[in-house]
Amino acid sequence: GQQLNQSPQSMFIQEGEDVSMNCTSSSIFNTWLWYKQDPGEGPVLLIALYKAGELTSNGRLTAQFGITRKDSFLNISASIPSDVGIYFCAGQLSDVDNDYKLSFGAGTTVTVRA
Amino acid sequence: DSGVTQTPKHLITATGQRVTLRCSPRSGDLSVYWYQQSLDQGLQFLIQYYNGEERAKGNILERFSAQQFPDLHSELNLSSLELGDSALYFCASSVGSRMETQYFGPGTRLLVL
Numbered sequence: 001g002q003q004l005n006q007s008p009q010s011m012f013i014q015e016g017e018d019v020s021m022n023c024t025s026s027s028i029f030n031t032w033l034w035y036k037q038d039p040g041e042g043p044v045l046l047i048a049l050y051k052a053g054e055l056t057s058n059g060r061l062t063a064q065f066g067i068t069r070k071d072s073f074l075n076i077s078a079s080i081p082s083d084v085g086i087y088f089c090a091g092q093l094s095d096v097d098n099d100y101k102l103s104f105g106a107g108t109t110v111t112v113r114a
Numbered sequence: 115d116s117g118v119t120q121t122p123k124h125l126i127t128a129t130g131q132r133v134t135l136r137c138s139p140r141s142g143d144l145s146v147y148w149y150q151q152s153l154d155q156g157l158q159f160l161i162q163y164y165n166g167e168e169r170a171k172g173n174i175l176e177r178f179s180a181q182q183f184p185d186l187h188s189e190l191n192l193s194s195l196e197l198g199d200s201a202l203y204f205c206a207s208s209v210g211s212r213m214e215t216q217y218f219g220p221g222t223r224l225l226v227l
Contacts, residue, residue, distance in 0.1 A: 033214050042116065042204050042218025043157070088157060092213055102172065102213050104157040 006089050006105030014113050018077045021108040023089035028069035031092040034061075037107075038085045046087075047074070081112050117141065118219035120205050126225045132193040135222045139186055139207030145169065146188040147208075147216055148180055152201035163188055164211045195226045 006023045013019050023032070031050055035043035047058050049065035049072060056063055062075045072091075076083055089105040117140035127133055139146050148160040150173075159172035163182035174180075177195075182188045192199060202223050206216040 031214055040220070042118075042206070042221055044116075044218065045214065045216070048214040090157075101170070102159045104159070106156045 004089060004091055004103050004105040006108055008108055009106065010109040010111070012111050012113060013079050013083075015079060015081065017079050018075060019079055019110065020073060020075045021087060021089075022071060022073040023091070023105045024071040025091055025103075026070070027091075027093070029091035029093050030069075032063070032065050032072035033090040033092065034063050034072070034074045035088040035090065036085045037088065043088055076110075079110075079112055083110055084112050085110060116217040116219060118205055118207050118217055120203075120219040120222050122222060123220070124223045124225075126227065127195060128227055129195055129197060131195050131226075132191065133195065133224065135190040135192070135203050135205075135224075137188045137190070137205030137207075137219060139188070139205075140217055143207035143209050143217075144186065145208045145211050145216070146182055146186070147206040147213065148174075148188070148190050149204040149206065149218075150201045151204060151221070152198075155201075157204075160190070162211070162213070169211055192224070197226050200224055200226045 034046045037043040047063040052069050054065040060077045086107040088107045093101045119138045121136045144165045147162045151157045160174040161180050162170040166182050177193050180190045202221045204221045206218045208216040
């Protein structure tokens with residue numbers, strides 16, 4: 001799949017802080033997705049973005065689909081202990097044959113200091 | 115609980131062997147996806163089936179194959195196993211063929227010794 005660069009790789013944050021992570025790609029995508037994975041479980045979809053420039057919120061989470069279609073960011077506001085986990089971005093590209101290519105970032109590991 | 119079930123939860127085997135991982139999608143979901151998650155490669159999409167037919171292919175090795183049965187459960191077959199195949203294998207399902215609506219199962223942890 002396409003190479004996605006996700007940063008930062010890990011972060012330690014203070015409870016109550018706002019945090020931000022992003023993904024960039026050398027290729028464009030039709031859809032950007034953000035997932036969270038807790039230990040021992042599969043990823044859970046947090047936010048899906050379908051249009052360049054789109055800004056979408058899900059509770060304390062906000063994500064944006066970059067104008068160039070090559071990047072996306074995720075913000076977590078007022079972090080709490082249960083925000084601990086690994087956050088993945090994923091980019092999806094569908095071509096004229098309706099084949100879907102889905103590529104994942106390497107993940108951002110979030111640890112919250114109480 | 116996502117409603118997607120995977121068996122077995124853990125699997126330990128030796129190099130050169132063949133294993134089969136099983137996935138039951140959520141009730142009503144027609145699409146099944148398989149993913150591999152390893153420390154060095156991250157989460158990689160392998161293959162998608164929709165209503166019994168292959169729908170999309172990702173980074174699936176030729177030694178790996180999958181199928182979706184009439185009752186919509188799916189199996190991922192891994193053969194001629196190598197040490198590097200050790201990973202978490204996730205199955206996901208969705209109602210239609212759109213990947214963004216998929217729900218992931220708990221995974222099967224495969225260890226090849």
